[in-house]
Each structure stands twice: as C-alpha cells, then as structure tokens.
Amino acid sequence: MSYKLHLCLSLHLNEPCVLFFFQKKSNTSEAQEKCIVRLVLYHVCVNLPVMLVSYPTFRFMGLRSSLPLPHWSVIISQIIFYFILEDFVFYWGHRTLHTKWLYKHVHSIHHEYATPFGLTSEYAHPAEILFLGFATVVGPALTGPHLFTLWLWMILRVLETVEAHSGYHFPWSPSNFLPLYGGADFHDYHHRVLYTKSGNYASTFVYMDWLFGTDKGYRKLKAVEEVEGKNY
Numbered sequence: 001m002s003y004k005l006h007l008c009l010s011l012h013l014n015e016p017c018v019l020f021f022f023q024k025k026s027n028t029s030e031a032q033e034k035c036i037v038r039l040v041l042y043h044v045c046v047n048l049p050v051m052l053v054s055y056p057t058f059r060f061m062g063l064r065s066s067l068p069l070p071h072w073s074v075i076i077s078q079i080i081f082y083f084i085l086e087d088f089v090f091y092w093g094h095r096t097l098h099t100k101w102l103y104k105h106v107h108s109i110h111h112e113y114a115t116p117f118g119l120t121s122e123y124a125h126p127a128e129i130l131f132l133g134f135a136t137v138v139g140p141a142l143t144g145p146h147l148f149t150l151w152l153w154m155i156l157r158v159l160e161t162v163e164a165h166s167g168y169h170f171p172w173s174p175s176n177f178l179p180l181y182g183g184a185d186f187h188d189y190h191h192r193v194l195y196t197k198s199g200n201y202a203s204t205f206v207y208m209d210w211l212f213g214t215d216k217g218y219r220k221l222k223a224v225e226e227v228e229g230k231n232y
C-alpha cells in the first residue's frame, strides 16, 4: 500500500493540466517518455524491493497501524524532524554525488534534464535511488511512527520534490511563505549550472547551503536579478 501510494503520487502529480507555464521547457516528448519508462522500471525493480526489505525494520522500531491515531502534536513534530533530518542527510550525500567520479558514473543521470519537470525528481541511477530512499526513511526508521504519519510524510516529501523539479514557481509554493524553504527556483538553478559550480545541494531548505557556502552563485544571480527587476 505504501508502495502504491508513492508510485501514484509520483506519476499523477506530473500531469500537465496542473501546471502554470512560467518557464520554457526544452525537453522533447521522447525524452519525457524515456523518463517515464525508466521511472516505472525503477519503481518496480528498486523501490518495491527496498520497501519490502525495510518493512521489518519499521515494525521492529515500533511502526503500528492500529487506532487511535497519535496526537496531532506528535505527528507534526515527527514530520518536522523528518524534514530536517532528510535535508541534512540529503545535503551531504548530494554534495558527495557532485564529486568527479560519482557525478560521472551515478549522478549525471539525474542531471540529464537541464530544465527538469516533476517526473525527473525521481529519475536517477539505482544507486542514487537507494541513497535518496535512505535519506527519506532514516527519520521514520529511527522513531517508529504510526503508519498514518509515515504515509503523510511520504506524501509531503513527494509533493516537495516534485514541486522543486517542476520548473514552475507556483503562487502557492511554500517558498512564498516559509523563509527557509528552497522550492523550484532554488533547485532549478542547481540543474542549470555546471556540476562543479552548481551548489544548492539541499533538498528542502536553504540554510545548509548558506551555512556551508554552497549557494554563493545562486545568491549572486538573485542579487543581479533583483537589480535588473527580473522575475519568473
């Protein structure tokens, strides 16, 4: 069920009817088809086995599906913890993936699309999918949440990564309301720039890149755009 939820979210959130066209795309229909085929293949051959194998760990750590549901304060605090932990693990893993050998042999697949669209959020080398999966499940694996919390976390995480790869700055994007939230603009820059200079490695928030000085190029660009009055 968790697997089906993840697969449906990944595919349906990318239907063009929900998109606002703020950015010109350069991906051909063949390139998009290739992305969909690989994505389905990876979901069946990589994501599904990982979920089956990790299930006993979740159970051992206290995952439960029985009623009553946890108190809302427990659900919210666990979800916030998962976002912060995932962002931290993702930042360092992603930054490592931008070293020469790993980029060439692993991460360059995710960067095939310089103007990403929602589906490319999970388009990556199987080894990277395993790593991303680890960053996503490490929080729940440590805390043994209720199944409802786990599903809510998965929904929010997929929404977050699809929005970051959509290439569209939606009016309802959390980046318009949450000061530390990255969003599509932040991650789009990462895909547009040469891999050694891209920066913006974090998945959700901007503070890790700010703390470790890997957002300098992005900040410079924003400063220039502000002076020139450019906007999406």
Ligand SMILES: [Zn+2]
Pocket (backbone or CB within 6 Å): 094, 098, 107, 111, 190
């Ligand atoms: Zn990257």
Ligand SMILES: [Zn+2]
Pocket (backbone or CB within 6 Å): 110, 116, 120, 121, 165, 187, 191
């Ligand atoms: Zn990306």
